[in-house]
Amino acid sequence: MLTIKDKTFVPFITSESIQARIQELAEQINQEYAGKQPLLVVILNGAFLFAADLAKHLTVPCEITFLRVSSYKGTESTGQLKEILGLTESIIDRDLIVIEDIVDTGKTLHDICNQLQAQKPASLTIATLLYKPEALQKPLDLHYVGFEIENRFVLGYGLDYDGLGRNTPDILVLE
Ligand code: 5GP
Numbered sequence: 001m002l003t004i005k006d007k008t009f010v011p012f013i014t015s016e017s018i019q020a021r022i023q024e025l026a027e028q029i030n031q032e033y034a035g036k037q038p039l040l041v042v043i044l045n046g047a048f049l050f051a052a053d054l055a056k057h058l059t060v061p062c063e064i065t066f067l068r069v070s071s072y073k074g075t076e077s078t079g080q081l082k083e084i085l086g087l088t089e090s091i092i093d094r095d096l097i098v099i100e101d102i103v104d105t106g107k108t109l110h111d112i113c114n115q116l117q118a119q120k121p122a123s124l125t126i127a128t129l130l131y132k133p134e135a136l137q138k139p140l141d142l143h144y145v146g147f148e149i150e151n152r153f154v155l156g157y158g159l160d161y162d163g164l165g166r167n168t169p170d171i172l173v174l175e
């Protein structure tokens, strides 16, 4: 159990289960990217631990880069657009694997993937540790999913509550 500010979080996914599942995902990626040199595009901050643990099990030669997104109000009333910060290298003709902590509404990844696709990579797949199918609002092709979870707020293993809690090896859920 972990209390942060006014919220209490209880155990949800153990470190052992997370690590075992990541190993499976890595094996799948190793098979599907055999002969290629993928570029891992890690979305900060939440995916930092997932990306690190996944990368350790990859046997295909890969590059790793990191990006952040900043949300800003669009000029249209259609909601928020996400601006990509930090991606300096060319992704033209690269095989991208976008690494995310969690897909909730899917809006973040939808925006990011559209912007990355506009730069004409050879291919783009998504690896997300967690996925909340009930919350999804945008069509997304999720190639690698660690765990499908119910629509509840989770924390730990990279995911934060108000900036805190990213450092736990387990994933916890709001009580
Ligand atoms: P989406 O654009 O898919 O709605 O949201 C994606 C982002 O919202 C994630 O990258 C993550 O930062 C945050 N998020 C969504 N669900 C949760 C959750 O259950 N816990 C935490 N800590 N962050 C979440």
Ligand code: MG
Pocket (backbone or CB within 6 Å): 043, 044, 045, 046, 047, 100, 101, 102
């Ligand atoms: Mg994220």
Ligand code: MG
Pocket (backbone or CB within 6 Å): 046, 159, 160
């Ligand atoms: Mg957050």
